[in-house]
Amino acid sequence: MDEIGSASPGDGPERREGPEPGPERRPGSEGSPGTAAGGRSPVRVTIAAAMILAGAVWILQGLGILTAGDSFMIGDPTWVVIGAAAVVLGIWLGLRRS
Numbered sequence: 001m002d003e004i005g006s007a008s009p010g011d012g013p014e015r016r017e018g019p020e021p022g023p024e025r026r027p028g029s030e031g032s033p034g035t036a037a038g039g040r041s042p043v044r045v046t047i048a049a050a051m052i053l054a055g056a057v058w059i060l061q062g063l064g065i066l067t068a069g070d071s072f073m074i075g076d077p078t079w080v081v082i083g084a085a086a087v088v089l090g091i092w093l094g095l096r097r098s
Helices: 042-063 078-095
Strands: none
Touching: 042 078
């Protein structure tokens, strides 16, 4: 008989270990349109930057380093803690992926 039409287990294309091949991705190409490199939303990055900046100001005021104006926050250690929390949350928000 002709063996062309018969197939036995193990015949066929060679099977490779590892993930299935997919479309190639370039670094920074993740995300949808309207997202910054790395899949981060520009709005979220802006909010994160504002949180970091505000937190830094609060830390400096709480430490008594930034004394411009007459603020109840100057020299109050509570604002050092609140500012540090804002900086940490801003960094987390800015680095977090979608």
